[in-house]
Amino acid sequence: MTTLASDVSVQVRRFEVRPSELAGDPVAARVVREAKSALGVEIDSARTAKCYIVEAALTQEQADRVLQDLLVDPVLEVGVEGGAASAEATVEVWPLPGVMDPAAQTVRTAIAELLGVEPGSIEVTTGIRYDFIGVSTDDLRSVATQLLSNPVIEHVEYSVWTPTELAHPAPVDQSVRTVDFAGMNDERLMQLSKDGHLFLNLEEMRAIRDHFAKLGRAATDIELETIAQTWSEHCVHKTLKAQVRYTEAKSATPVIDFAKIPGCTVHSDGSVRIDNLLKRTVAAATFELIEDGLDWTLSIFVDNSGVIRFDDETAVCMKVETHNRPSAIEPYGGAATGIGGCIRDIIGTGLAAKPIANTDVFCVANPEQESLPPGVLHPRRILTRVVDGVRDYGNRMGIPTVNGAVHFDDRYIGNPLVFAGCIGILPIGLEKGDPQLGDLIVALGGRTGKDGIHGATFSSGELTDTHADEFSHAVQIGNAIEEKRVLDAILRARDAEERPLYSAITDCGAGGFSSAVGEMGEKIGASVDLEQAPLKYTGLRYDEVWISESQERMVLAVPQANLSALQTICDEEHVEFAVLGTFGHADTDGNPELILRWEGSEVGRLSMPFLHDGVPMPTREAVWGEPQSSKAAEQQSGQSSSVEERLLARLADPNTASKRWIVQQYDHEVQGGTVAKPLVGIHADGPGDGAVIQPARSSRQGLAIANGLSLSAGNDAPDSDPYRMAIEGIDECVRNLVCVGADPSRIAILDNFCWPSCDDARNMAALVRACVGCYNGAKAYRTPFVSGKDSLNNQFRYTDQQGNEHLIEIPYTLLISGMGIVPDIAKAMTSDAKPVAGSKLLIVRGEGDLLEAGPRTAHLVAEFIANHPVLAAHDASEGGVLTAAAEMLIGGHDVALTWETHLEAFAEHPTTYLLQIPADLESVALAHFKGIAHSAGTFKVGETGLDAERFSVSDDDLRRAFFGTLDW
């Protein structure tokens, strides 16, 4: 490599690349469409250009080569150095300094390779230019700020932008700051917590004060930050692990018998004490099932994801996370880094799993909103941008996104929910890893920057209308290709020799190095030299290096002997590599200790037992009172209207309507193993219940993936018991899996609770009831929970123009995600009606106690699918059985249905399945289902649509309703 010519001075050049007339400009056309549909702004015409600012010492000849040989496509594009004159109005969108710009990194490396020079001598930033004709100045500003950019990560220019130089952060003062707790009263403790964005409560601040008093010294900044990260709700789940005192209003027939739950103590006054909510409910169900003989879980609740046996050689694992707060403020980056982080959880499971599928579930407000509270993005913008984020990250990683859901409810207006899931595969024997004394702490992947500082603590508090300003640094943009390189390198290091080149691996998630190293070294201690971490730029203090949540980083524990082999792999895969320190350090009493140094000087020293077990766990109060009159009363829409109208309204409801525009943007085929796809039927337009993938080409066994999402109709509505909600969520997840061919005795599930603040005793009681529902449900269905996560404080507080304060709580929301074994992929099932004349529609509905009827019905349906030539299976959920039957027709082709039942068409019941079976199977089926199945209709071939004695709906009308609502 050479350096750039020394006689040429560093200079900023701007390159602009515009689509030629020949190519057209689909991006510009989309902006014009979206400006009209989202903002009501009419634009006559628009054009786009990709822009690059390059700061380097280039000769003119080199600059010309960069433009012509790298940046411009000779057929499609025209490139210029500088900026073309504005036609009428120009908007340019550029990333703020320090914000991840993946394209700039690629361009920089590619220029260096093209010219044969060092990439270090080149700086690049990339932007996009829009030229508009026929738009007013006001409209231009609203398009620029509401459609094209987000001020949290980008700056907007209204003319051609050519800076004189790119921002280079100055070095910072690295002196150690200390906090002397001596004599600090409660008020000052809380002020310190608030000013430092520690999000710690008074009990916790007192515990820290007392700890340092015992040590007889002041605390350093980095020590406080480390404790705050480790003790954050996000990392330690202190609400779910807390001791709870639960009481409920006297009722004639209590739904839950707490006396039957081990670990719950019922006192004489009727109150219940639960010593650790998560352990006694969600986790206890799994451990009781294992004790009862369930033998296929391999690693549960202890690692970054839950691992189960797939076959004799292979294990599969799954994790689902939420990324709600960042997605509320910057939906694109929030969703992308959400899925990126979840993928890293899979890579960081055991001794590394290979990600094989992604899932995503979004909860947003209804897309038609007239006015919005201050500080809130429009739900339509949130949804389109979170979809963009998942698409760009998942597709680039080469992981198929195979399953998901979207739910619309206005209570998500200030606090949308973004769930991202990932499934991985790993060889049996690699499902556990532990760092060994003397192992080196090795960081792999992306460099560390200021991005994502305070993400863990930020995600643990409630959102307010000023959070976008205060916490913009917690928001990040992902770089999927960096993560793909890391994945390629790690899988090589895993499989290079008999055993992996490392003894443990984890990802840098919330809390960055502080959480990753802190958790890996919990039992044996660690010492860290922070200046060894590769940085994106100067200007980071040592404590920022330690807690930054910069994406795409993994931490490995590597034996000395394997270091050079690992280094070689990383070099070959262009993955950056740094040794940060060593695992294994104890204080004089033998307690593992964490030592932090900066350029040789100690800046922090923390006892691991205090860090991991020192967080006070006060008793949480939970009161399940008399339900209030419901604020969100169930609207029985159009009771008086005809069946046809009601059916079409149900199909057009955003919660039922086709999500095809989302699904088609995700690659669900990559890796070549997707058997049952998210869209089903010969034209791939029917809604599937779940996906089936073939994880290992050598096996005919498949893995089904599905979910069940439940939310409360009203958080204090009388019919909305989170206990029942949880069981119904499990039921729905199981039904979805059974409908695609899964064996219900081989289903593992995951819980994701999204709740409003649990400082509110009713919300806490609702959480208790949901957890008990999970316990009873998991045991009844014999579906062990293998992993889970909670996101609390999902509520939005704002002040309106009159100065009144408002609080919007999200509905209690529980996502149950599941994976189930499909014994033979040839028996995978889809929901689209098949064109078989005279075939029958069978409705199967378990009767009686859900905990008994749900599992029994699931097994009966699965047995029937496994042993008979069933044509289609579908679960009935929102919109009841008639809506479900219509969905089967929409996925079908050249097939019609005569509806022949008096079952209530739209009533929603759990445990309801629709099966399409050949006519000659009807009597066998009715006998098999012993009185819980009804023949509900007959399919005809050569016709389309749905008819009955009293109504008929054409196929066109069904399709128009189903596809029209969300055809964005």
Place this chain on the structure above:
Amino acid sequence: MGDRPQALVLRTAGTNCDAELCAAFELAGADVKMVHVDRLAEDPTPIERAAIIGLPGGFSHGDDIAAGRVFAVKLREHLGNALRAAAERGALMIGPCNGFQVMVQAGLLPSVGGEQELALAENAGGRFIDRWSRVEADADSVCLWTKPFVEGEYSQEALVLPVAHGEGRVVPRNGQVIERLASNGQIAFRYAEEVNGSVDHIAGICDPTGRIFGLMPHPE
């Protein structure tokens, strides 16, 4: 080993359909080797030994700048001679999806060493699309890769393939390009339905010898 032809699959950062392409070559009876393009730049010998060269799908280098651009520049700058030599001695080459985008920009299609005559532009719909499409093999094409779908074993079967791309719309430099490709028998595959706005519904093309084939759908 022995009689089995050697297939070489090239990969780089962001390649992600490599496993499928390798599996497809193995199923078809080849011995497969996968090599990072940077290793080949240091030592191109594996290219000299390969009977078949595959450029897999994916998002090479994030598809930053444009889909396949950086991978194509790497091939052009470091492996241009080696690939030309391979083509001259009759090696087969295939590039599905990102591989097609790379081949067009690296000077492998529509003819080896020629100027870039066509491009794969952003889909007419302005966004990434994943769906299945019916694809028809052109009966007049010289393409060796699509022969089985024109005559012989598979000629009666409908060919339905997954497509998954954001930039798959074929745009020629000028009108004569498509005419010439058609008269040379270089248009191998067409979509039987509207997918991405591609001119003449073109889904895949080959070089004049029929040995080098690029296509947007994923046959692997």
